[in-house]
Amino acid sequence: MELIKSTKSKTGKGLTYSIGLKQISELLSEVEIYDKLNIWFNKKEGGGMGLFIPGGNTLNYLKGSSKELLRFKILISGNYSTPLDKWTIILHAVKAEISKPTKEFLIEIGIPLLRNWFESEKSETWYSGRRYFQIGLNENLTEYCVLETQNDRVIKKKTEIINMSNNLQS
Structure with a gap:
């Protein structure tokens, strides 16, 4: 079973998609909104998290303590747009040399986090505007960050040390 719609561009030299x-x-097949999901494979590496808050009408830059998020590159994100009634996953390309560890991260941590976000209970106000749920990795692949926004407001942000059965460095 495949997602309803997908867009995949050829990556640039030295880049690849860590998961197909x-x-x-397969990892999201039981999600209630599965039939409404669209996926976009972004041929570029993800930018720094915390650079701006997605979903607003203008670029709203994060300030203060959120600047710490700049050390994380966006790997995968989920989005819900109320005006379009559209659910989207965006997967960014990564450097080929880190493809294997990022794939492990996505399977063990990243996509389960995204799945939980898709399946979480949602109030009426949850659907107001645009929602983004971004997951990023630091350069050393030792920490990840989650940033959830609604329109131009930060709803949740957290950083975690990666603790997996297999170390991403191997």
């Missing part, structure tokens, strides 16, 4: 459509589909 089939595996993402």
